[in-house]
Amino acid sequence: MPTDSQHTPLPLPDSNYVLDEAERLFLEQGYAGTKLRELASRLKIKPASLYYHAPGGKEELWQMVIDRVLKRHRSQLVSLAQQADPAFRSQLTTMADWLVSQPPVNMLSLITSQLQTSQSQTSVQLSERIYQAMMEPFVQVLQSAIERGEIRPVATDLVAGALIVSINGLLPLAHTGQLPRPARELAHELIDIFLDGLRRQ
Secondary structure: OOOHHHHOOOOOOOHHHHHHHHHHHHHHHHHHHOOHHHHHHHHOOOHHHHHHHOOOOHHHHHHHHHHHHHHHHHHHHHHHHHHOOOOHHHHHHHHHHHHHOOOOOOHHHHHHHHHOOOOHHHHHHHHHHHHHHHHHHHHHHHHHHHHHOOOOOOOHHHHHHHHHHHHHHHHHHHHOOOOOOOHHHHHHHHHHHHHHOOOOO
């Protein structure tokens, strides 16, 4: 005869803990390589229990992770830009330091790979959210510097995108020890090149 303990379901883990583990797994294995069975194993629950947190399964869980990552990026970048010294270079280096401190796997590349398999409307919405989270804080800093006369008028989207891609490109190399100097130092050098150019002063 079943005992009371056999009838008592295991307590479900906290939603934040589920998303923490899901984010780690997506970063490690990418969207296609991530299996709900493995996530459930890490959480020590049955795979079916994941549908309590994400009724839509893997796709919904992925969207929840992306929402979380993008909100975190936007919140941190905007906050750091506001707290930094108002000088343009200081704002950029402070924001770059935070980007370098993030996980070595480029989350943007995972998002981009998922965009290719999403419906067109979903892709547009996700692209807009990526812009708001990653690009917009840098664009705002660039625009303010132009208005203060610190830099000449430039295509702010182009410069912000190039800077973010350049900094993110350092992270996988830093993780595997292939950089000649710490990623933070190289990110600062990239900013110097963006601001001062390559010609001798």
